[in-house]
Structure formats: structure tokens, C-alpha cells
Amino acid sequence: MSLSAQLPALQVVLPLLSAPLAVLLRRGWLAFAVVTAAAWAAFAIAIGLWLQVDALPSNGVISYHIGSWAPPWGIEYRIDRLTSFVLVLVSGMAALVLPYSRASIAREIPQESHYLFYAMLGLCLAGLLGITITGDAFNVFVFLEISSLSAYVLIALGRDRRALAASYRYLIMGSIGATFIVIGIGFLYLMTGTLNLADMAARIGAIESSRPVLAALAFLTVGISLKLALFPLHQWLPNAYTYAPSAVTAFLAATATKVSVYVLIRFYFSVFGDSLVFHKLPLPQLMLWLSLLALFAASFIAIFQDNLKRLFAYSSVGQIGYITLGLSFDSVNGLTASIVHLFNHGIAKAAIFLLIGALVVGIARPGAAPPAPTFDRLAGLARRMPLTSFGIVIAGLSLIGVPGTAGFISKWYLVLAALEKGQLWLVGAILLSSLLAVAYVWRFVEAAYFQAPPPGRELKREAPLSLLIPAWVLVLASVWFGLDTSLTLGSAVEVAEGLVRHRP
Amino acid sequence: MIEHFSYIVTVFLMVAGLYVVIARGNLIKKLVGLSIFQTSVYLLYIAPGKLIGGTAPILAPQYGIYSNPLPHVLILTAIVVGIATLALGLALAVRIREVYGTIEEDEILALDHQVEAAQEPRGEQREEKGA
Numbered sequence: 252m253s254l255s256a257q258l259p260a261l262q263v264v265l266p267l268l269s270a271p272l273a274v275l276l277r278r279g280w281l282a283f284a285v286v287t288a289a290a291w292a293a294f295a296i297a298i299g300l301w302l303q304v305d306a307l308p309s310n311g312v313i314s315y316h317i318g319s320w321a322p323p324w325g326i327e328y329r330i331d332r333l334t335s336f337v338l339v340l341v342s343g344m345a346a347l348v349l350p351y352s353r354a355s356i357a358r359e360i361p362q363e364s365h366y367l368f369y370a371m372l373g374l375c376l377a378g379l380l381g382i383t384i385t386g387d388a389f390n391v392f393v394f395l396e397i398s399s400l401s402a403y404v405l406i407a408l409g410r411d412r413r414a415l416a417a418s419y420r421y422l423i424m425g426s427i428g429a430t431f432i433v434i435g436i437g438f439l440y441l442m443t444g445t446l447n448l449a450d451m452a453a454r455i456g457a458i459e460s461s462r463p464v465l466a467a468l469a470f471l472t473v474g475i476s477l478k479l480a481l482f483p484l485h486q487w488l489p490n491a492y493t494y495a496p497s498a499v500t501a502f503l504a505a506t507a508t509k510v511s512v513y514v515l516i517r518f519y520f521s522v523f524g525d526s527l528v529f530h531k532l533p534l535p536q537l538m539l540w541l542s543l544l545a546l547f548a549a550s551f552i553a554i555f556q557d558n559l560k561r562l563f564a565y566s567s568v569g570q571i572g573y574i575t576l577g578l579s580f581d582s583v584n585g586l587t588a589s590i591v592h593l594f595n596h597g598i599a600k601a602a603i604f605l606l607i608g609a610l611v612v613g614i615a616r617p618g619a620a621p622p623a624p625t626f627d628r629l630a631g632l633a634r635r636m637p638l639t640s641f642g643i644v645i646a647g648l649s650l651i652g653v654p655g656t657a658g659f660i661s662k663w664y665l666v667l668a669a670l671e672k673g674q675l676w677l678v679g680a681i682l683l684s685s686l687l688a689v690a691y692v693w694r695f696v697e698a699a700y701f702q703a704p705p706p707g708r709e710l711k712r713e714a715p716l717s718l719l720i721p722a723w724v725l726v727l728a729s730v731w732f733g734l735d736t737s738l739t740l741g742s743a744v745e746v747a748e749g750l751v752r753h754r755p
Numbered sequence: 756m757i758e759h760f761s762y763i764v765t766v767f768l769m770v771a772g773l774y775v776v777i778a779r780g781n782l783i784k785k786l787v788g789l790s791i792f793q794t795s796v797y798l799l800y801i802a803p804g805k806l807i808g809g810t811a812p813i814l815a816p817q818y819g820i821y822s823n824p825l826p827h828v829l830i831l832t833a834i835v836v837g838i839a840t841l842a843l844g845l846a847l848a849v850r851i852r853e854v855y856g857t858i859e860e861d862e863i864l865a866l867d868h869q870v871e872a873a874q875e876p877r878g879e880q881r882e883e884k885g886a
Binding site: 396419422441446 | 773792833844847848854
């Protein structure tokens with residue numbers, strides 16, 4: 252067998268192996284080299300898989316049998332267009348965050364635990380890629396726990412002691428979520444007798460209205476919603492993002508919740524198909540109202556935060572509302588908006604959190620550990636750190652959805668989907684919630700550009716390039732994907748049409 | 756009623772565990788509840804896979820009925836995951852005890868609020884000194 256046929260397995264195995272290797276090597280820079288190499292290899296493999304999917308006819312699937320055991324008995328890795336899209340996002344984000352993390356954690360984490368940081372990041376990456384690529388329901392749970400457990404450790408590495416409490420809280424809520432998911436999978440297994448997602452989808456039609464299947468759907472919805480921080484289940488997120496090390500916040504914000512959205516799409520559209528989700532239970536209405544609540548409540552809370560990191564953490568909860576709103580429409584345009592926003596929000600929010608990491612380095616006193624980015628420390632920042640401030644503004648524009656940025660594309664499709672349903676008030680709600688985003692981004696603009704810097708701090712002191720370059724790559728990407736949408740939008744439309752129109 | 760015995764036990768453990776996680780403020784007791792909750796899921800998988808009188812799946816003429824081995828294998832993995840979660844949770848509780856001096860959730864929250872309240876005036880003072 253040639254190497255290109257083994258890419259699906261290598262996609263997960265390389266980051267997974269890099270983690271114990273990093274622990275064995277113990278030296279910070281050696282661990283860094285190993286995990287970074289694995290992340291870049293994973294990124295290259297993800298692109299390779301993308302090209303392989305591209306070469307297939309429309310809606311083609313690469314099926315990889317682990318250990319050559321044929322599905323549905325053996326574990327199958329299935330890569331279609333959506334899988335490959337998410338794989339590129341996750342591994343690309345890891346490939347960018349890792350070079351950044353070396354300079355960032357030097358100031359935030361004690362030297363002797365650096366190798367553990369890299370090991371955990373490698374493990375988290377392996378878990379997230381595994382969730383995405385696998386076609387086996389129980390495998391989803393196992394990889395979910397691999398990524399979650401390493402994420403708890405990464406958050407607990409934050410310098411503030413509140414990071415520990417935040418991590419503990421995330422552990423409790425995350426484990427409840429994962430257990431709900433495994434209960435849901437258990438019911439589905441009991442009813443269908445299979446764990447292979449594609450096989451499950453084929454068998455579920457005959458028993459779709461039986462009570463265990465409906466219970467499974469409810470358990471899966473609640474469990475996955477906890478993981479993706481849907482509005483009333485988001486309480487773990489703000490503190491976890493605020494007190495985690497900057498690189499960790501950026502990586503998790505861009506990938507962990509997005510992969511959970513992917514799992515939700517998989518179960519809703521691929522396994523259950525349309526009949527169950529959208530007719531037997533009032534799930535679309537529930538999703539719609541919770542999403543609207545997220546858009547308004549979370550964005551509103553964000554406006555009044557004193558800590559910039561916390562502000563954008565609440566903004567994340569609001570932005571996830573847009574993604575779930577798109578799902579609730581159950582239409583090609585709605586699903587397209589969700590998938591595009593999953594990508595666009597991921598890169599914009601990662602850019603912002605990476606830049607905040609650069610910002611705290613800039614406002615720290617020489618030799619001291621970086622302080623919390625509270626607004627009283629940001630006055631006149633644009634004069635001291637012009638590149639960092641400008642980057643946050645551009646990425647913030649993408650969060651608002653200004654034309655010319657990536658965020659506009661996803662909101663445009665969301666508005667199209669709402670119009671298609673004839674719900675004009677929803678268009679108003681989407682636009683109104685964007686105004687809330689304007690308000691919280693403006694708070695940063697006002698502090699950084701219109702307030703005078705405190706005396707003695709006028710000197711220009713930009714963050715090191717090792718922090719700025721990865722962040723600016725993402726900032727430019729969020730402008731690029733607003734202008735050239737063939738890659739993101741093209742594939743999202745293809746995926747959405749495949750999932751909505753050609754249901755099993 | 757009696758044929759649903761295993762389900763009744765499962766649901767009781769599930770709800771009891773979840774209740775302990777939500778209702779208790781002590782970090783260790785929360786973890787105990789979480790463990791009970793996770794254990795109930797093991798039962799949910801294992802019990803339906805077992806046939807009374809069934810053996811392990813041995814292909815031999817004298818064994819006719821055998822239990823489904825797959826749930827056992829799945830739950831073996833789930834047990835490992837559960838232990839890892841519990842270990843990490845306990846490690847976090849130890850670290851929290853070291854830095855906060857307590858493992859009661861309300862006391863931890865109160866300490867955090869104290870710190871936040873103390874930080875704000877200090878920030879203003881620093882500005883004044885600078886001026």
C-alpha cells in the first residue's frame with residue numbers, strides 16, 4: 252500500500268505519538284520541535300486529504316479501515332468534504348499556534364513544565380482530529396475525552412489561581428456533557444446494534460419514532476450543546492478562556508467548540524436525517540430561541556466586561572449562536588452559513604486571542620509576568636503597539652460582519668436563509684445583534700485609539716515578531732476569506748447540499 | 756417491573772450521581788457524584804448485552820448461547836476514561852486546596868470576589884501615583 256492511502260491513520264497517529272515523545276524528551280525546546288513537526292505534518296496531511304477528496308466525484312467519501320477490519324465491524328475513518336474542511340481548520344490552527352506558543356508561554360508558564368504544555372497540546376490536537384475523522388460513534392466519545400482531558404490540563408496551566416477553579420468547573424461540566432453523549436450513543440447502539448455512523452444512519456429510518464431513539468437524540472443534543480457552549484450551557488467557557496494561557500485560549504476558541512459543532516451536524520444531518528430531528532421533536536424551534544438568546548444575552552454581557560479576554564470569551568458564546576441559528580433553519584443556505592461561520596469565526600477569534608497574548612506581553616513591565624488585559628491598562632495602546640491594536644480591530648470587524656471581511660459572508664448567508672423562510676423579524680434580530688458586536692469592539696477602539704496613554708508609557712513597544720506573525724497571518728486570512736470565498740463558500744455549499752438535499 | 760430491574764438501578768444511579776454533582780459544593784463530593792453518574796452508564800451498556808446462562812463467545816459445540824462481548828470492550832475503555840477524569844479532577848482539587856486553602860465551592864467564589872474587589876481600587880491608586 253502506498254503512503255497516500257495511509258494518510259487518514261497518520262492524521263491522528265502522528266500528533267498522538269508526539270505527545271508521549273514530548274514527555275520522554277523533557278527538554279522544552281525538543282518537545283516544542285517534536286510537537287510542532289507533528290502539527291505541521293498533520294496540516295500537510297489534512298491538505299493532502301483535501302486534495303484526495305477533491306479528486307473524487309461530488310460527495311465522494313474516503314473510507315479507511317483501521318487494521319483492515321471491514322466496517323461496520325471494524326472502526327472506519329470516513330473523510331468527506333465536511334470532514335476534510337474541519338481537519339484543515341483544526342490542524343492549520345495548531346500549526347500556527349505552536350510557533351506562537353514558544354514565545355508566549357515563556358512568559359506565562361514556568362520553564363520546567365513547558366514540555367508538559369507541548370505534550371498536552373499534541374494530545375488535544377490528536378483528540379480533535381480524531382473526533383472529526385472517525386466514522387464510529389464510540390470512537391467519537393473516546394477522542395472527545397482525549398481532547399477534553401488535555402484541554403482541562405492546558406487551562407489549569409494558567410498563572411492566575413482562578414485558572415484552577417475554571418479548569419475544575421470545565422472538567423465537571425465537560426464530563427457531564429461527555430457522559431450525556433455516551434448515554435445517547437448507548438441508546439442508539441441498543442436500538443440499531445451498530446456503532447458505525449453510516450450503518451446507523453441506514454438502520455435508523457425503520458425505528459425513528461421509537462422512544463429510545465428520541466431519548467438518544469435528546470441526550471446527544473444536551474451533551475453536545477454543553478461541549479459547544481450553547482447559551483444556557485456556556486458557564487464553563489468565560490472563566491476557562493479568561494484564565495488559560497493565551498496560546499491555549501486561541502487554540503481552544505478556534506477548534507474545540509467548532510469540532511463540537513461538527514459532531515452536532517454529523518448526528519443531526521448524517522445520522523438522524525431530516526425526518527426525526529426536524530419533525531418529531533421541536534428541536535429547530537428550541538435551537539432557534541436558544542441561539543437568539545445567545546446572540547443577545549451573551550453579546551450584551553460582553554459589552555460590560557472589564558477584562559478584554561473575558562469580553563471576547565462572551566463574544567464567542569454569542570458567535571456560536573449564529574452557528575446554531577444556521578443549523579435551526581434546516582435549509583441549504585442556513586447550513587452553509589453555519590459551516591462558513593464555523594471557519595470564519597474560528598480564524599477571527601483565534602487572531603484576536605493571539606493578539607491579546609501579544610498585547611499582555613507589551614503592557615507588562617520589563618521582566619514581570621504579563622498582567623490581565625483590563626481596560627484601564629489599554630489606554631492609548633494604539634500608539635504603543637500599533638500593529639497589535641490594528642489587528643484586533645480588523646478581526647473585530649470580521650466579528651461584526653463588515654463587508655470585505657470573512658464575517659460578512661456568513662452573516663449574509665444567514666440573512667438569506669432567514670429571508671428564504673419568510674421571517675423578516677429574524678433578519679432584524681441578526682442585524683440588531685451585530686450592533687451589540689459593534690458596541691463591544693468599539694470599547695476596545697475607544698480605549699486604544701482615543702484615550703491618552705498614561706504618562707511614562709508613550710514609548711512605542713511592539714510585541715516580538717514571533718507573536719505578531721502567526722496572529723497577523725490569521726488577521727489577513729479573515730480579510731482574504733471575505734474577498735475570495737471560493738474555498739470556504741464553495742465547499743460549504745457543496746457540503747450543505749449534500750447533507751440537506753440528498754438525505755439517506 | 757422485575758424484568759426492568761437493571762434499568763431501574765441504572766436510572767437511579769444516574770439521577771443520584773447527577774444530583775450529587777449539582778447539589779454539593781464540596782469539590783471532592785462533586786467528583787464522587789460524577790463517578791456514580793459515569794458508573795451508571797457502564798451498567799446501561801453492560802446489562803443489555805448479558806444473556807442469562809450465556810457464556811463468553813467461544814466457538815465450540817457445547818456452548819450454544821453467548822453474551823455480546825462488544826459492550827464489555829466499550830465499557831473497558833469508558834472505565835479507563837472515567838479513571839483518568841477522576842484522577843485529573845482529584846489532582847485539580849489538591850492544587851485548589853493548596854492555593855485557596857479550601858475545597859468548598861462557595862468559599863472559593865467568595866475569595867475570588869474579594870480579590871476582584873481588592874484589585875480595582877489598587878489600579879486607580881497606581882494611576883494616581885503615576886500622575
